[in-house]
Amino acid sequence: MKQTKFQKTVVIHQGALGDLVCTLPALNALREVSATVVGIGSGRLKLLEYAGILDKSFLADALGFHRLFLPEFVPGGNLSAVFSDADLAVSWLGRKSGAYRQNLSRLAAKVSVFSGPFPPGPGDGHACAVLARPVIEAGIPVSDLFPRLSLPSSPDEEERMPAIEMPFIAVHPGSGSRCKALPLKQLFRLMDSLSGLLPERTLALIAGDAEKSLLIELVKNLPDKLKPRTRILENLELTVLARSLCRAELFVGMDSGPTHLAASLGVKTIAVFGPTSPEIWAPPQPWVRVVRSSYPCAPCTDDRRRNCPEALCLENIDLSGIISAARNLLAGGPPAGS
Template sequence: MPSSSPILLIVHPGALGDGLLALPALRVLQATYPRHRLIWFGHKELGEVLVDAQEVHQSYTFDRLEFLAHRETYDFHQENFLSILRRCERAIGWLEDSGGIWRNWLKAAGIKNCILRSPHDPTLLNDHMADRYVEILQPWVQTTQVQSDLETNGDVARLLVFPKSRLARTPCSAKEPLIVLHAGSGSRYKCASPVLWASIVNGLMMAHPQRTICLVGGPADRASLRNVQGLLTHLEYTILIGMDLLSVGQYLQHAQLFIGHDSGLSHLAANLGIPSVLLFGPTDPAKWAPRGTHVAVIRKSCHCIGRASIECCKDKQCLSIPPPEVLAKAEEVLCGVKSFATDARFGCDDAFNLPCLG
């Protein structure tokens, strides 16, 4: 696409999982404005993934844009950056702007056509976050038909795909067949016990000795991984930690199965089409879970009322899932059986509106 093409600015301050939930909305923008260059301001590593998968044309960190928006004077490099912004015709910001700071700044930068609205806005009609991101586009797009087939529309619901030339960059030897497990999350309230995870690993090794088991995590998951590792003495498995998100995504493409929590990596695996078993706790999968018949969600009832109650909860009944149940669901997914969520309804999610962190 020519560098002189009009620019559509996309501002998303959320974490990895939140950004991936906005992917259908990004594709609606692609289809609606095919002549525009899409420039992403948001999660740094997700931006790199989106560029590599050709979902957007350029990416920058949200912090960089936020810094500019709150300054009154600029040096040479910042002015050069602002000159790029002045070529933007439109801007979508999935954020709260009650004080009008963002709208005023974008208009001052020459961007007159703006949508600024948080996906957590209580006046939005849809429940699932992916639908809420699309609903916010209504001033620009007729979203009624888009939302009616959001899960089946091939252009909107397609999987993330890296160009074939990139696949050779897999960061380490991926010994197939491969099962990947992510025992961490951006919030400890979403994490099942290390004992459960150790039981899952043991069960998978006994049932599938020919498969490689890999425990994966980011820098924030080191403690969770250590706790699980301490229960897995004398067992042979792979550890993958501290890699950049793009490399993790390329590695995940070799997996036959992914098991995780409500986390950004779970959303990445699901968007790559990896058959997944996800353990959900206090967050509602009807709102937060990645979609697809290749995704199976397991959760138990939550008796906590309000965020304070969740933060004080010690026994985590919502994540007290028997290991045989997880292993049975994993077998279903590995065998290609269409899986649906094991869904126990509860009412704590509205009070615990934590973003899906990665």
């Protein structure tokens, strides 16, 4: 039986999709002890509202949320209405602003603001554990550090699903930055290998705004033999993307938001890591396999990654390791780490 500790909790999160998914263990723990949970942040929170983790979400800009960072903040308006009767506010925003913390304390009976290192560095622990800290500091245990997301059945959403031949393999070749994306030469070789492994499957390429330039190059250079098997799913709404991923037989992606999302939905996932650290960022679920670069300088620091002219760690990804991981997952192999 659910034990309600808080009547109303307000969560504040403006992070990218991958960061949001890594915060799911903390958010699910809050859901378990709160009668009502509302969120303030970006439009990505609509996914959590759809999944029932939030009862309602609000865009920060629409509420004039920036006023909380002002020393002369005066409560009132829609912002105060959202916080009305809030027992607890947990924020993953504003850790460097004393004014923000003080003003937030005027709106909620108890406040916990994330103050840890972000992005986490070597020795800081996995991102899911780091992002759980403000909830733990609020006195709420976070015992399950696997991001989990369950979607409701929705006939309305089914009508909005993209037409795609079943079964299919979802591939996300990009990431938040081009320096974490799989080079096209490697991508085409991977697609060809996946086609050989599963010849009857459609290859569904996931692409969003971050992959716009990559997608242009991909379409221009896609080998003829791959064209009949390839379907591009471009700029899907987040709830539609999530429902689409649930149908995938396998997901292959880089260190990216869609990769974390697929894993949180229970999809068999292969996460490919080049310049970033899988010890910090790899989805931790047992239905995930991690393929990492063996290049000597990988993983590297954020500054080095941003200024790297060649991304040799991604050029040298072992594609045979990805195919072996795919075989293992599809054959129902043992959980990762066993």
